[in-house]
Amino acid sequence: MPEKMNKISSFFDIPIEESTLVICDIDETVLYTPLYKGKLSEYTPSLHDIPHPTDIEGFQHLVANLREKNGELIFLTARGNLTDDITRNDLRTVGIDENPHKIFYTNNWMSKGKYIFSELQNEYPINKWNRIIFIDDKEREVKSVYDYFPQIHGYVFVMENT
Numbered sequence: 001m002p003e004k005m006n007k008i009s010s011f012f013d014i015p016i017e018e019s020t021l022v023i024c025d026i027d028e029t030v031l032y033t034p035l036y037k038g039k040l041s042e043y044t045p046s047l048h049d050i051p052h053p054t055d056i057e058g059f060q061h062l063v064a065n066l067r068e069k070n071g072e073l074i075f076l077t078a079r080g081n082l083t084d085d086i087t088r089n090d091l092r093t094v095g096i097d098e099n100p101h102k103i104f105y106t107n108n109w110m111s112k113g114k115y116i117f118s119e120l121q122n123e124y125p126i127n128k129w130n131r132i133i134f135i136d137d138k139e140r141e142v143k144s145v146y147d148y149f150p151q152i153h154g155y156v157f158v159m160e161n162t
């Protein structure tokens with residue numbers, strides 16, 4: 001198991017190789033809602049919260065880089081799947097076109113490592129990729145991914161200037 005927790009504050013710091021899958025968290029990773037930062041459960045967003053991007057330039061660079069290298073980015077959030085409309089709207093609000101990206105919801109029922117192991121890989125092939133990257137603001141989620149998949153490259157996203 002990897003000992004080291006890679007910490008990043010920009011998506012520019014994610015190294016992309018040919019055929020890379022990026023599994024990316026949403027709340028406090030690609031967007032945040034200032035009013036409820038650190039207070040509200042991730043899976044009960046309200047329509048009244050206005051989300052802000054964390055690093056939209058870096059994110060768009062990452063997506064463009066993946067496109068050039070036959071990669072893909074999917075979202076994996078602890079939000080509930082009933083928030084799908086709100087979640088898609090939140091992503092568009094911060095400047096992310098969600099259409100090219102699949103969105104998976106854990107409903108906060110299990111760790112993301114366990115979700116990838118027991119749910120995601122059943123409906124979405126993750127073994128065909130050369131390199132898999134997991135990005136989340138919560139260290140415990142990155143650890144949970146390492147528990148099931150030591151070969152995945154985990155990154156803890158730390159928000160700056162927010």
Ligand SMILES: [Mg+2]
Pocket residue numbers: 025026027028029042136137138
């Ligand atoms: Mg998060």
